[in-house]
Amino acid sequence: MKIFEDYLMYILIEKHRMLYNRWLRPVSSGELKKGAELVLRLMAERQVELWLLDASCCNTPGRDDQEWVVGRIGKLLTGKRARLRKLALVKSNDVFYGVVAEWMREKLHKLHGGSLRMQCFDSMTDAHSWLQEGAAASTATNALTTDGELGHEREV
Numbered sequence: 001m002k003i004f005e006d007y008l009m010y011i012l013i014e015k016h017r018m019l020y021n022r023w024l025r026p027v028s029s030g031e032l033k034k035g036a037e038l039v040l041r042l043m044a045e046r047q048v049e050l051w052l053l054d055a056s057c058c059n060t061p062g063r064d065d066q067e068w069v070v071g072r073i074g075k076l077l078t079g080k081r082a083r084l085r086k087l088a089l090v091k092s093n094d095v096f097y098g099v100v101a102e103w104m105r106e107k108l109h110k111l112h113g114g115s116l117r118m119q120c121f122d123s124m125t126d127a128h129s130w131l132q133e134g135a136a137a138s139t140a141t142n143a144l145t146t147d148g149e150l151g152h153e154r155e156v
Contacts, residue, residue: 008035012042017083018050019043026059033068040072047083052131054124055089060096070107077108077115087118088127 001011003024010021021039043051061069076084091101101120108116121127 004035004038005031007031008038010039010042012046012048014046016050017046017048018052019046019048020052020054022054022056023058025057029062029065032061032065036069036072040076043084044076049083049085050131051084051087052127053087053089054127055097055101056092056124058092058097060092060094060100066100066104070104070111073108073116074111084116086131087116088131089118089120090124090127091120091122093122 001009003009007024007027008021009024010019012019019039019042023035027035042048073084073087089101089105091097098120105118105120108118119127119130121130
């Protein structure tokens, strides 16, 4: 587990090409971009296929930041080393965040078709269960416990 600054925690489970990251508090536009760049760079370098993103502590990003995030994820989906195929997003309780998350999901689907399966969830348990669909995802996500805390990587 690594902590970036005081607002982003992440763990890379390379063996299963999975990344789990959690925003630890509401962030500014600059912090969002700085943290997202780190996460997206890791994903490209390590050819991550499964992404569990916990944004339950996040504030709703502004429109410019929404467009920026969609554009950056889009580049990750179309680059030479594109591997990302599933994104499970745990959204914050903010009603507006849910609307924004759905808009981003629809926009990514419209721009990139079926290359990415993305779902938004209200709980870590539901997001975790959805990511487990399929044999490869099942072993990868067992490195996390269902309550959102990090566990130890283990084979099942």
